[in-house]
Amino acid sequence: MLFKAPRGTADILPDEQAYWRYIEEKAVAVCKLYGYQRMDTPTFEDAGLFARSVGEGTDIVNKEMYVFKDRSDNELALQPEGTASICRAYLEHGMDNLPQPVKLYYFADIFRYERPQAGRYRQHHQFGCEAIGEASPMLDAEVIQMALWFFKSLGLTQFTLQLNSIGCKQCRPDYLLKLAEYYTPLTPSLCEDCRTRIVKNPLRLLDCKKPGCQAAAEEAPRSSDHLCEGCHDHFEALKIYLEALGIVYGVNHRLVRGLDYYTRTVFEFQPLEGGSQSALGGGGRYDDLITELGGKQTPAIGFATGMERIVLNLKNQGIEVPGQVKPAVFMACMGNSAKIEALKTASDLREAGIPVIVAAGDRSLKAQLRQANSLGAIYAVIIGDDEINEGMVTLRNMGTSEQQVVEPEELKTILGAQE
Ligand code: HAM
Numbered sequence: 001m002l003f004k005a006p007r008g009t010a011d012i013l014p015d016e017q018a019y020w021r022y023i024e025e026k027a028v029a030v031c032k033l034y035g036y037q038r039m040d041t042p043t044f045e046d047a048g049l050f051a052r053s054v055g056e057g058t059d060i061v062n063k064e065m066y067v068f069k070d071r072s073d074n075e076l077a078l079q080p081e082g083t084a085s086i087c088r089a090y091l092e093h094g095m096d097n098l099p100q101p102v103k104l105y106y107f108a109d110i111f112r113y114e115r116p117q118a119g120r121y122r123q124h125h126q127f128g129c130e131a132i133g134e135a136s137p138m139l140d141a142e143v144i145q146m147a148l149w150f151f152k153s154l155g156l157t158q159f160t161l162q163l164n165s166i167g168c169k170q171c172r173p174d175y176l177l178k179l180a181e182y183y184t185p186l187t188p189s190l191c192e193d194c195r196t197r198i199v200k201n202p203l204r205l206l207d208c209k210k211p212g213c214q215a216a217a218e219e220a221p222r223s224s225d226h227l228c229e230g231c232h233d234h235f236e237a238l239k240i241y242l243e244a245l246g247i248v249y250g251v252n253h254r255l256v257r258g259l260d261y262y263t264r265t266v267f268e269f270q271p272l273e274g275g276s277q278s279a280l281g282g283g284g285r286y287d288d289l290i291t292e293l294g295g296k297q298t299p300a301i302g303f304a305t306g307m308e309r310i311v312l313n314l315k316n317q318g319i320e321v322p323g324q325v326k327p328a329v330f331m332a333c334m335g336n337s338a339k340i341e342a343l344k345t346a347s348d349l350r351e352a353g354i355p356v357i358v359a360a361g362d363r364s365l366k367a368q369l370r371q372a373n374s375l376g377a378i379y380a381v382i383i384g385d386d387e388i389n390e391g392m393v394t395l396r397n398m399g400t401s402e403q404q405v406v407e408p409e410e411l412k413t414i415l416g417a418q419e
Contacts, residue, residue, distance in 0.1 A: 008114070008122025010308075014324070019311045022321040023154065024107065027127045030150045034142070036103040036129055041085035043109055047077035053084035053289055055260025057201040064112040078111035081259065082128045083286065083302055084293075090132055091295045100133025101300070107307075119278050119312050128283075128304030132290070135299035137234050140265045140285065141241035147269065147281055147303050148247060154310065155319040158272045159280055162252040163242075164223065165235040166203065168263045169288060171228035176202045178221045186216045206254040209277065222253040231264050238265060261286040265301065271313055280313060281305030329415060330372035330380045330398075331358040334365055338383040345381065345393065345408055352412045372398055379415060 005011055012020060031038070047067050054060050066078040079085055086104055089095075095102045110126050129146065131139055148161065167175055179202040187195055191210040198205065206217050227235060242249055249267075257266045266284035283303025290298035314321065329349060333342035346356040357375060359368040365382065372380045382394040382403075393411065396403045406414065 006122070008116035008120075010121060010123075016311070018321050018324050019314060020307065022314075023127070023307055023310050026153045027105070027107070027150060030146060030153060031105045031129065033149070034103070034129075034146045036105040036131075039086060039089065039104040039106050041079075041082070041089050041106065041108070044076045044078050045085055045088065047075045049084050049088055049293070050077055050080055052292055053087065053259075053261050054081060055201075058204075058258060058260055060112060060258060064114055066111045066113060079108060080112050081110060082106055082108045082126055082304055083130060083259075083261070083289070086128075086130045086302075087132070087286075087289050087293055087295075087300070091290065091293055096133070096290075096295060096298060100298075101131045101139065102133055103129070103131045105129045119274070119306070119309050121308060125307040126304040127307060128302060130300060130302035132300040133298055135287065137238040137265070138241060140234075140238045140301055141245060141247075143283065143301050143303060144242065144249075144267055145245055145247060147283070147305070150305070151269065151280065154314065156280070156310070156313055156317060158313070158317055159269050160272065161247065161249040161267060161269055162255050163238075163249045163265070163267045164252055164255040165227060165231055165264050166223045166256055166262060166266055166284075167227050167231045171226060171231055172203075172223075175221065175223055175226040178226060179203070179205065182220055183216065189213075189216060201260075203256045204258070206256050207258075217254050220254075223256075224251065224253060234264055257282060257284060261289040261292070263287045267303070269305075271309075271316075273316070278309065279306075280309050325355070326376035326378065327355050327357045328378050329354060329356045330368075330375060330377035331356055332365060332368040332372065332380050332382045333359060334384040335388070337388045338385070341383050341388060341393075341408075342381075345383070345411065348408070349411060349415065352416055354412070354415050369396075369398075381411065 050065060051061050060080045065080045067075060069075055086106065090102060106128050108126050110124050111122065113122055114120055116122060131143060166172065180198055183198050183205055189212045191208060191213055194205050194208050194213050205213065206220060224235065255266055255268055262284040264285045264287065268282035269280040271278055271280055281303055285301045287299040290300065331342045331346050333339050342358055346358045349356045357377065359371065369380060377398055380396040380398055382396060387393050392405045393408050394403055395406050395414065
């Protein structure tokens with residue numbers, strides 16, 4: 001073999017497709033229920049878009065983004081997440097003139113140069129939703145409920161909802177100072193990355209997974225204790241709405257998320273097993289992102305889920321998905337005239353909406369029927385010299401092995417009625 005799929009990527013084989021179609025179908029259904037419209041954006045964008053939105057100081061931009069120059073020397077990046085592109089497109093297409101909030105959903109291929117492991121890929125797939133143009137915590141509650149609705153419709157139950165508020169540009173600077181003050185004397189116990197985070201991105205100190213840093217984070221000042229009045233009221237109202245909707249959540253003071261654009265509400269869905277780096281999905285508010293990209297002040301909130309993580313959790317929880325449709329009819333033929341007749345009969349059946357697989361080649365009837373069996377065909381239509389001479393076809397029920405000789409025109413009625 002000369003080539004393999006690049007490290008951290010995966011082929012989605014036909015046997016796996018049933019999971020993916022199931023997830024897409026449930027996602028589209030929930031979007032319809034909540035009034036979201038589909039949007040597709042390019043797989044690559046100006047690299048500056050992500051530096052500006054996700055943040056220069058984040059691992060995603062600094063260490064994980066696939067950046068390249070095209071032949072005209074433009075610096076481009078494969079999208080390392082979906083929100084920035086949606087916001088760019090919102091501005092580019094004047095969607096701020098539409099009734100707000102504008103509610104959009106997407107399925108996107110996402111690229112991050114991470115260390116591959118179970119459920120962690122360098123190319124993964126996200127289903128995401130963004131609601132742009134409304135500041136009310138009612139929308140936060142609705143977006144969180146929508147994500148839960150989606151997971152529930154898939155049959156997933158073994159996960160928790162974690163919630164936090166990380167404040168806004170008014171109250172966060174003070175909180176970051178408090179964090180830096182707390183962490184500075186602890187520097188010797190911190191990992192290499194966290195020592196630089198004290199200066200560059202103190203919020204990320206809280207979600208470092210290294211044991212020494214985790215211990216330090218336990219006693220760290222909490223963002224929810226340092227919110228301004230607006231952020232505090234927003235967080236309290238959200239909690240009231242969630243409780244009214246019967247949504248169970250836990251406040252996780254160390255939940256800060258890995259992207260810099262968040263303000264106020266952040267949330268994540270964590271499977272009961274699998275550790276903190278295996279989130280099923282996550283999101284939050286990003287009230288300043290549209291301004292960062294050159295638009296007017298436009299509050300927004302959204303979430304995204306990783307499709308591979310969902311497949312993994314569906315399997316772990318033993319959730320069966322509807323299987324692939326088996327072919328209704330397998331067309332077996334022997335002899336040159338029969339081959340022509342088989343192609344024509346198959347076309348007639350397909351015209352009538354009946355799925356058919358035609359045996360191509362010169363295998364024996366026995367081998368052809370074996371193939372029909374392994375494909376799970378319900379019927380085989382057999383055409384050989386006898387059938388050609390009599391202008392008939394043999395119809396075999398693959399389950400019972402019963403056979404009957406019928407006129408080709410009758411097939412549509414018999415097989416159509418079986419569907
Ligand atoms: P994120 O938490 O970085 O958020 O990614 C969303 C989800 O994508 C994660 O919860 C996880 O399920 C999945 N995921 C992330 N990285 C990988 C990976 N390497 N392999 C497999 N799955 C992965 C965002 O991307 C934000 N744009 C979400 C958002 C939308 N916030 C507001 N709106």
